[in-house]
Amino acid sequence: MTNPLLYWLWLAERPGCSAKLAHRLLHAFGSPEAIWRADREQLAAADSLSRAKLDALADKDLTYARRIADDCARLHIDIVTADAEQYPRQLLDLSDAPLVLYVRGTLPDFEEQLTISVVGTRRATPYGLRAARYFAGNLAQRGCIIVSGMARGIDGEAHRAALEAGNVTVAVLGCGVDVCYPWQHEQLMQRIIRQGAVISEYPPGTEPAARHFPARNRIITGLSRGTLVVEAPKKSGAMISADLALEQGRDVFAVPGDINRPNSAGCNACIREGGAALVQTPGDILACYAHPRQPGAPRARKPDVRQEEQLHLDSPEVFAAAPRTMRTLEGGEPERTVWQAVHSGRHTVDEIVNETALPASDVLTALTILEVGGYVLRVGEGFCAADDVQLPQQTNEEPNLG
Known part of the structure; x- marks a missing residue:
């Protein structure tokens, strides 16, 4: 009898077949195994499929799926499918939710703790790094799960601050979880695995590629109630994340920056255009979640200052100093x-x-x-x-x- 996991791996790795298509087929057939057993006529009747997609779905060879399962067992990588109890429920809100997550470490309970993603430029300024550390560290100290992408700059600093605060952090990669990218973050990656989780939708051995990162960003924002953009140029992966978060119905927050710095242009524009709430302290974020949001209620945008004052958070002076002498x-x-x-x-x-x-x-x-x-x-x-x-x-x- 074939392990049902192999059908999930087979479906997730169909060339040219997106996660959206896979979910439509799952709705039509009920399970990956039923899709695997369907012939070309049944598949064509279930969805509008190109010849290339039909060819991919008509290929019933499970060899690659078995190889992935064997690699994961050898490398101690957990495989979490979209029907598993451990699978983050928040991701199922997405029409393109990953069918499979590869996990090193321990997935936290995203429903029990407030999850905030922290994103920003790889070429961060000292101001941006201090802001990332200030927000991520304070939020982690107050029980928030910090999610980011383990990139250089803002991502890495957010992960470090969460780890030093003693709480869980989750890194979502645009490569296999056995591949450290950037390589300079090997020690950071091992700390995250010990104290949280490193996850990816890409199987072991997958090298980083430019097309992977916008796709992985939807997982970062999808896991989170809110996304904080710390420092980002107008055209950047962080701003793609902000747009994705808004499309997913998540809250977006942004740290204002120097009007003369290109690195802050994305954050400032997002605030000006109403896409993000301006935040100056972690309390600005936490105040938005002081009371559970009722179904259908508008998303949080303006923090309640009275609630913020009751939280007794650290002063923003740790990163926003008075004008300096150069x-x-x-x-x-x-x-x-x-x-x-x-x-x-x-x-x-x-x-x-x-x-x-x-x-x-x-x-x-x-x-x-x-x-x-x-x-x-x-x-x-x-x-x-x-x-x-x-x-x-x-x-x-x-x-x-x-």
């Missing part, structure tokens, strides 16, 4: 070159070497000098430019020769 970078040409590379978003040593064309030894020496001087900050496996630093102003004046 410091001028002191150092030689290598330090200025390396600092400019870091400031432009090159965070790792390899990225800085590629950007500057300096020898790795020179880059490492310059980074040490810059870090000692407080001009760059070490963040995870990379560096970020301090936001109160400016380069020396160059002058074009003729020298005074007397």
Whole structure:
């Protein structure tokens, strides 16, 4: 007798067949096994299918499904199908809910705890990193599950803050859960597995691909009651997540940023256009969920200040300081070159070497000098430019020769 799990894996991996189509077929036939047993005529009668889709569904070979199941058993990866008790109920609201989730770690009870996704740019500024840590850490301390994508920048900082707060965090990947992307987050990934879960809809061994990330974003937002956009340019994956959250009927919150920084343009535009509620403290988010929302009631948008005051949350001064006096970078040409590379978003040593064309030894020496001087900050496996630093102003004046 064939293990029913294999039919789920077979259906999830039909080439050219989307999750939406699979759910329509499940509605028509009742189970993956019934779809697997259906002939071409029965399949064609159930849905409007192209020849390529019919060919894919008419291929009844379970070899690849068995290989996936064997790989998961060998790698200690759990397989959670859409009909399983452990499957997050929130995802079933989606017309394109993943048929299968691959899990390392332990899935939390998303219905018992408020789940907030925290998203933002990979090329985060120090302001954005501090904001991510402030919001994610405080929300985690108050029992919220933090969901993000384990990318560099905002995602990674949100996961770290949740872990340090002692609560659960969930990373949703655009690759297999046995593949660490970015590779610099290997230690972070292991911490998340121990204290939460790393999940994906892609089977083991799947390498990251650009097309995977918009698809995985729907899972990040779908798991969450609300999505917080911390820092994001107008055209970015984080803004795709915000749009997805709104389409899914979830709440969207955004941290306002510097009007002169492209990294904050997405958040500021989302607030201005009414797509997101402006938040300045974690209490702004928690106040929206102080009372259960009744079915059919409008989604939360404006926090209740009185409720926020009762929560006694930490002051936003931890990341939103008063106007600062800018410091001028002191150092030689290598330090200025390396600092400019870091400031432009090159965070790792390899990225800085590629950007500057300096020898790795020179880059490492310059980074040490810059870090000692407080001009760059070490963040995870990379560096970020301090936001109160400016380069020396160059002058074009003729020298005074007397």
